Amino acid sequence: MKKLYLLAIITALVCVFSLYGCTPTEGGGSDTPAPKQEITLTKSEVTLVKGQSDTVTVVSEKKLDTLSLKWSCSNDNVVFYKKEGVNLQLKGLAEGEAILTLKMSGKEIATLKVNVVMADLTVRLPEGKIVLSKGSTATVQAHSIKEGSGDYVWQVSCDGITVESQGKIARITVSDTCPDGEYDATVTYSGNTCTFKIIIGK
Amino acid sequence: MKKNIIALFLILAIIFIPSVTLTANARSVFSQYTTARTLTSGLNLQPTAVLEPENYSDIPSGSQVQSSGITSVLVTPNSDMDVEFKDKTVSFTDLFDAKLRRLFIPVLRLTAETVEPFIQMLKNTYYIADIVVLSSDVKVLDAIRKDSVATVANSVYDLTDVTLLSDRYTNWQYIAEANKVYANTVMFNGSEENFPVAAEYLSAMCKVCWAKTNSLTETVSAIASGATGVVVKNADYFKDAMAYFSKKGFAKAQNVAAHRGITSYANENSLTAVSSAISEGATHAEIDIQFTHDKNIVISHDSTVNRTTGVNASIEPTTVSHLKTFTLKDYSAKYEEAIPTLEEVIDAVSDTDLILIIELKLEDGRTQVVNKGAIEKFLEIMRAHPEMDGKWFCITFFRPYADKMRELAPEISVGFLGAGASGYENDQGIRTWDGEWTGMSNISSKIAFMHKFRMVLDETYTSELNTTAQDYLARGYLQNSWTFNNLNHFNSKLNIATSNVAEQCSMLIKEFTPTEYQITSQELASGKLKVMTENYCGWRVERTCDVITVSKEGNKVQILLYYNETAGSVSYGLYSQLMTYEII
Numbered sequence: 151m152k153k154l155y156l157l158a159i160i161t162a163l164v165c166v167f168s169l170y171g172c173t174p175t176e177g178g179g180s181d182t183p184a185p186k187q188e189i190t191l192t193k194s195e196v197t198l199v200k201g202q203s204d205t206v207t208v209v210s211e212k213k214l215d216t217l218s219l220k221w222s223c224s225n226d227n228v229v230f231y232k233k234e235g236v237n238l239q240l241k242g243l244a245e246g247e248a249i250l251t252l253k254m255s256g257k258e259i260a261t262l263k264v265n266v267v268m269a270d271l272t273v274r275l276p277e278g279k280i281v282l283s284k285g286s287t288a289t290v291q292a293h294s295i296k297e298g299s300g301d302y303v304w305q306v307s308c309d310g311i312t313v314e315s316q317g318k319i320a321r322i323t324v325s326d327t328c329p330d331g332e333y334d335a336t337v338t339y340s341g342n343t344c345t346f347k348i349i350i351g352k
Numbered sequence: 353m354k355k356n357i358i359a360l361f362l363i364l365a366i367i368f369i370p371s372v373t374l375t376a377n378a379r380s381v382f383s384q385y386t387t388a389r390t391l392t393s394g395l396n397l398q399p400t401a402v403l404e405p406e407n408y409s410d411i412p413s414g415s416q417v418q419s420s421g422i423t424s425v426l427v428t429p430n431s432d433m434d435v436e437f438k439d440k441t442v443s444f445t446d447l448f449d450a451k452l453r454r455l456f457i458p459v460l461r462l463t464a465e466t467v468e469p470f471i472q473m474l475k476n477t478y479y480i481a482d483i484v485v486l487s488s489d490v491k492v493l494d495a496i497r498k499d500s501v502a503t504v505a506n507s508v509y510d511l512t513d514v515t516l517l518s519d520r521y522t523n524w525q526y527i528a529e530a531n532k533v534y535a536n537t538v539m540f541n542g543s544e545e546n547f548p549v550a551a552e553y554l555s556a557m558c559k560v561c562w563a564k565t566n567s568l569t570e571t572v573s574a575i576a577s578g579a580t581g582v583v584v585k586n587a588d589y590f591k592d593a594m595a596y597f598s599k600k601g602f603a604k605a606q607n608v609a610a611h612r613g614i615t616s617y618a619n620e621n622s623l624t625a626v627s628s629a630i631s632e633g634a635t636h637a638e639i640d641i642q643f644t645h646d647k648n649i650v651i652s653h654d655s656t657v658n659r660t661t662g663v664n665a666s667i668e669p670t671t672v673s674h675l676k677t678f679t680l681k682d683y684s685a686k687y688e689e690a691i692p693t694l695e696e697v698i699d700a701v702s703d704t705d706l707i708l709i710i711e712l713k714l715e716d717g718r719t720q721v722v723n724k725g726a727i728e729k730f731l732e733i734m735r736a737h738p739e740m741d742g743k744w745f746c747i748t749f750f751r752p753y754a755d756k757m758r759e760l761a762p763e764i765s766v767g768f769l770g771a772g773a774s775g776y777e778n779d780q781g782i783r784t785w786d787g788e789w790t791g792m793s794n795i796s797s798k799i800a801f802m803h804k805f806r807m808v809l810d811e812t813y814t815s816e817l818n819t820t821a822q823d824y825l826a827r828g829y830l831q832n833s834w835t836f837n838n839l840n841h842f843n844s845k846l847n848i849a850t851s852n853v854a855e856q857c858s859m860l861i862k863e864f865t866p867t868e869y870q871i872t873s874q875e876l877a878s879g880k881l882k883v884m885t886e887n888y889c890g891w892r893v894e895r896t897c898d899v900i901t902v903s904k905e906g907n908k909v910q911i912l913l914y915y916n917e918t919a920g921s922v923s924y925g926l927y928s929q930l931m932t933y934e935i936i
Contacts (some may be wrong), residue, residue, distance in 0.1 A: 274631050282617055288628070316891050
């Protein structure tokens with residue numbers, strides 16, 4: 151009878167320890183706990199200026215089957231998103247908020263909050279770039295959402311590019327000898343600065 | 353006896369058959385039309401001169417007809433269709449036969465009481481077809497529109513009793529009302545302070561704008577403000593006014609549309625192309641729309657993305673999110689731009705004064721796209737953006753879209769993308785107009801066609817347009833045209849020039865914006881004055897302008913300014929509005 155009690159206690163202890171080793175996510179019945187697959191995002195919240203882009207990456211200790219990653223968005227009008235492997239490219243489309251949800255094999259594993267805000271100062275170039283050929287001229291205009299004070303100040307990082315300006319309007323002239331390349335340009339107004347690129351050579 | 357009966361039949365046949373034929377023709381085609389009259393002047397496009405005579409004897413006759421410059425005569429018949437002048441009462445048909453026929457285009461002011469008698473009169477007078485009606489009552493104009501027999505050349509919406517506001521877009525309501533009843537012309541009081549705002553905006557939206565004036569100075573002012581027609585009580589007002597516009601140029605800056613946006617340094621139909629149209633100072637941007645599989649609207653000229661992205665895919669069976677994965681290729685390495693949606697374009701332009709000319713490409717006129725709700729979706733998007741009200745209109749090659757737009761959005765102008773007076777129907781070989789476009793080689797049949805389909809003109813440019821523009825204008829059709837690769841449109845009688853090089857207009861004068869209204873006696877005597885001006889892109893430049901004195905009283909002088917510059921290989925001149933200066 152004592153042996154029977156002892157066997158019952160040992161059996162009960164084995165069951166308790168077996169159950170203790172289980173985790174809700176991995177299911178029961180395993181003798182050794184499976185390692186947890188941690189999947190996170192490089193950012194949990196992104197604030198984008200309308201028209202600007204950013205990238206968020208899915209991070210995992212293990213190699214991910216990227217085909218099983220699926221993104222969805224609560225408001226397609228606010229943000230444009232594009233999955234490229236573990237990377238998620240984002241572009242602000244309109245002022246507002248959107249929640250992006252990441253699912254793997256149908257199971258939700260992460261969310262990303264995206265706020266799109268209006269920039270105080272922008273240049274009317276949606277991609278923040280202007281592509282010009284040698285000897286050409288183009289007009290660009292800055293757009294400030296607030297009436298500020300002082301002058302618009304335009305600058306460019308290349309001697310071969312002339313910027314004449316009149317307030318928010320700038321005339322960009324590329325000399326015939328300007329080398330092909332990508333140059334930074336800025337406009338500053340009322341304490342705000344907007345940077346854009348002038349790309350020479352199609 | 354038998355011979356006599358046969359002869360009688362022959363005589364009767366000779367008398368009646370042509371009449372029956374003419375009756376049939378007259379209702380569908382203006383077989384006889386009156387040539388619009390112009391005076392010698394430097395204006396590229398002269399306003400139509402409309403005389404509203406108080407006396408029967410005021411109507412020019414004989415040698416005065418040509419020298420008056422008057423094209424149309426406005427009269428107000430009573431319900432018996434009699435016209436009561438101060439010096440005479442005469443039936444309209446007698447007036448027509450005696451004074452107007454083949455000399456002037458009759459313009460009849462109608463009311464709720466006179467519209468039915470007028471329609472009856474038209475039905476009984478097959479030969480009066482080239483005629484314009486005018487009313488301040490939209491129900492009257494609608495009755496004309498609805499009556500299939502009462503074909504008129506055009507209708508004028510009389511709004512001379514409204515007070516015009518300084519906000520450009522408050523005028524949209526008038527255009528919308530006029531479009532619903534297919535009145536291509538709107539008439540305002542030319543003495544209204546904000547008439548120039550209305551005149552500029554109406555032309556940008558394809559509407560002919562008449563100014564009713566009461567003096568020579570008002571007539572000069574209206575013409576200099578961009579009126580495309582003037583209604584005068586005295587024929588001399590028009591003749592004398594035109595004498596002040598002897599230098600070659602425009603009374604108001606020509607509208608310039610960037611074709612598919614600015615394409616010299618951006619991908620066609622891209623967001624950058626549209627944004628650049630704003631920066632470069634284009635007045636309009638022309639874009640093309642297509643319908644996607646998930647029932648959205650994107651911007652693309654072609655129904656496939658093969659040419660623009662290098663990926664072989666049709667737009668109609670593809671979703672927006674899939675299309676967004678393709679990159680526009682011309683500047684792809686640099687811009688990384690995708691095909692924009694209509695929503696994105698609206699977002700880029702809605703806070704500006706750029707007007708969108710939206711071409712309904714939509715699978716090149718395939719009826720099934722209409723049946724899938726493409727036009728409904730397009731209108732749903734546009735109507736979800738009230739900030740775009742009055743900032744867009746449509747153009748198309750294709751009848752299914754024109755018909756659908758007329759049904760669902762009669763307030764929107766739709767331009768017929770014809771291919772010149774003797775051109776072809778469309779560039780896709782789809783004969784959607786039931787062959788009715790044929791025979792449009794003359795003005796009368798083209799006006800009948802435009803009237804039937806309730807469209808406005810937007811045709812490929814041929815030199816013929818310069819000889820026909822005044823005739824179309826007199827009947828309510830401004831001539832919009834495409835597509836220019838240089839600045840030759842500044843030499844043409846156009847309203848909106850759609851250009852592949854709109855950015856070349858960027859630094860040309862668009863407006864005179866003096867900061868002070870004082871002139872010295874010496875400057876007045878020399879006929880030269882330095883004033884601040886504004887270019888198409890908004891850049892301000894001080895220019896030395898010619899001074900044209902219109903009137904002088906005490907130390908006040910009313911002047912027009914004129915500036916001429918060379919644009920490419922063409923000479924481009926512009927007049928200012930009539931301005932009052934103090935002589936110091």
